[in-house]
Amino acid sequence: MNILLDFIPLQDIGNGGIGGAATFTYSVYESLLSRTEEKPILFAAYDKRYPVGKQYDYHDFAKQNNITLIDISTRRMADIIAEKQIDVFFIAIGQFYAPYDLKNISCKTIMFIHDIFNVESYDNKIDLSLWGPLSIHKWNYCKRIINTLSGRNRRRLKRIYKNIIPLFNSPLTRAYTVSNYSREALYYYFPEINKPIDVCYSPKKEVLGCPDIENEQLNDIIESQKKYLLLIAANRIYKNAQVVMKAFSRLQAEYNDLYLVTLNYGQSVNDHHIDIAFLNENDLEKAYQHAYALLFPSLFEGFGYPPIEAMKYGTPIIASNVTSIPEILGNAGIYFSPLYPADLYRAIKVVIGNRDINKTEMEKRYKEITNKQQNDLNNLIAEILSKK
Template sequence: MKIGINLIPLRPGKNGGMEVYLRNLLEQLFLIDNVNQYYLITAPYNDSTLNYSAPNCKKLRIHEGRGLIDLTSGLLSKFIPSHTYVDDPMTRIIKDNKIDLWFCPFLSLDPRPLNIPSIVTIPDLQHEYFPDYFSKEELELRRDYIQPSCEQATKIITISQFSKQSFIEKLGIKPEKIEVIYLAAGDNFGKNTDDQKKILNKYNLPEYYLLYPANAWPHKNHLNLIKGFNHYKKIYNDSLHLVLTGSDLKNNIAINDLISQYNLKESVHILNYIDKGDMPELFKNAKALIFPSLFEGFGIPLLEAMTVGCPVIASDTTSIPEIADNAAYLFEPTDPLSICDAIHKIVADEPLREELVSRGKERAILYSYEKVARMHLDLFTSVYNQYKDSNNSLKNECHYFHGLYSDGWFSKMKFVYCGKKRFRHLHIDLRSELPVKYPMKISIILNDKKINAIIPSLGIHSFDFEIPDIETTNTEYKIEIISKYSYSPKKLGINDDERKISIILDSLIMIDFNENSTEYVQRKVK
């Protein structure tokens, strides 16, 4: 089997825990699998960091001219490439190298649509829970890319049962399409070293500190941590220090201003990015890992700490209780006093510390990157075998929606079909339920031809269009429906729905030249 892996989104040092996942996964895959051929699709900014000696690994570098959309935010740095169906260089790579299976480990299935089986790793749907942490552009891009990626991929890998449930509830993805593969601490955390003094001297650190490794992203909750730490220092007059590691911390105005406001400059140490080999010693020497994150799809530092015998205090939210189980002392992350109490508990209660260390080591044994790699390889194999055994007539056909919510509401949506069918007629049913001013103006764009229309009143309204024939072996149909205005039901006083929506898609039916009709709808609205 020829497996293509899209590594274009990898920005060394900026992808947080997903970079740890990717690099450890590749190392283990090349150790356990000498049968399949791997094609790593790289970019100029990451190619030199992806060197593997495995004979079944080949790198193919794409040049800068591809047009990358920068989705860097205060969260995972994501670079979702723009793409076209015909001329995209990755599409050519897939075709020229006869790739059998396509794997995208960073959030988005790209390119798409694809005529081969595909797997995408999406760690979580944080933007659905904390949309305010994203700019409007970032939010639109993530919603435009994640939903169609989920719908078009053969399988979705996510990293916790919490995240799997998010896909089911937020996007309406079928449970059987989602595979949960837990992550692990990197192999460097399993090595025995004795460089404690050397590491402390290297970074000019005290011996008595809490450690929090996290980039300066809003959901990492640094501000509440600093507030809680300040409470602890004032109440207990302790010499405890706080060590923060992660990119852009030194440049974060809000974090640094709060440290100055509380006169904590001597007690809070900001190290920014740390060498990979130094992190285990920073964990080993810490009094505890403190992990106040508001949202995690997994939380790799939890296992890193447990692996080296560092006790853990952490948030009681999202996937963290699932991953930590009984091996962490949990607190309410939005309450600085709860954080303060947890700090005091882990510092003052030695039996608790010893118990958490013991439970943590038992917990960490359950996770390894060899196991992660084997689960990926098993999934690659099963997906490809199912594809080979499937009906050939279905192999070159795919369709997807984006911009359409799982309950049918939208303000701007797109439907794309790629395959060998040729359609002659389009039928659309739109339902209007909002008590707003009518007529409502909409535009329907069919293969780049724009048609202006109106929704005259409440109720169901039907639209029919003849489709110009496309005489090619592989056709692509694009249908966009755009409402001129969108509304928030909450602002209209209807309910608590804060989405910007306009109308509901009841049905979208395509009729081919043999008068066979196919209804493509994300979900029927009853």
């Protein structure tokens, strides 16, 4: 049996090769390789134009697991599949394949579209009100406004989905997404999809714990026992750091022992805001574990790993009440509207007043969600290993 895997999410295609897409992809492959008794012949699609991502080194991973890398930068996927006699093609992140020729693929394909936040953000014109982090120049904000109002974003989205939806909707493709919310959003925006879309929750992250902390900033924060709120991926505008900055500036006036730790925001805005450029997997686990609370103010999420990681350690989660987030968190989160800094201010004060307010619900929900993650992963691996 010949299987073609997708390594594009493990590359830096402008996103650093870090985040939920890379974590999802790597977790699936680790599970596949650990359970395979029949040992299929494995190939992996990558694009030589893009460097290795920061989170995982796919070259080492391929070498260690006898996976043959195939550069798809200039070739039709159908030709590669025919040449290598591929039985199953696994696409971890559908949108990443928009630039490639996906016509006439004749093998069984398993394809994930995790979310369509770019479609939804264009539809509700939220780009018109979003300021990015301070590391992004004002011209980029102006460019987003111009692209939205001029229709350029609409044309770009049309090109992206015109290429990937036909394959997603093909009779030979097993269509997947990672939450019930994302499934219904796909049906809403793409009524031409006339087939079942299976929901497979993103698999649980497995991190080999190490007692040492590599990042000196984080080590100093933890050793000094600072009470900090944690916000990750703060450079991505849809993670909504702007609402956090507004709420925190107000909270700091009332709670002078409270700190804000952000990942990759670009700079610190005051002496109680500590920005860290990057944390490896082990250090990120430590950041979740020692945080006073996790802030998760996203405007869009297809799934969302950070709340689950925080739940594992009993760290309170103050989360946006939109898209898939309530589905994943259930009753374990303290919710707020991501559009209103005053509501985030309120939610943080709830946790300050009683940090254990959701402790029992978090323990219950963590068990529920991780059980579903494992069951869904088992079913997905079985599907990848089946020619039918």
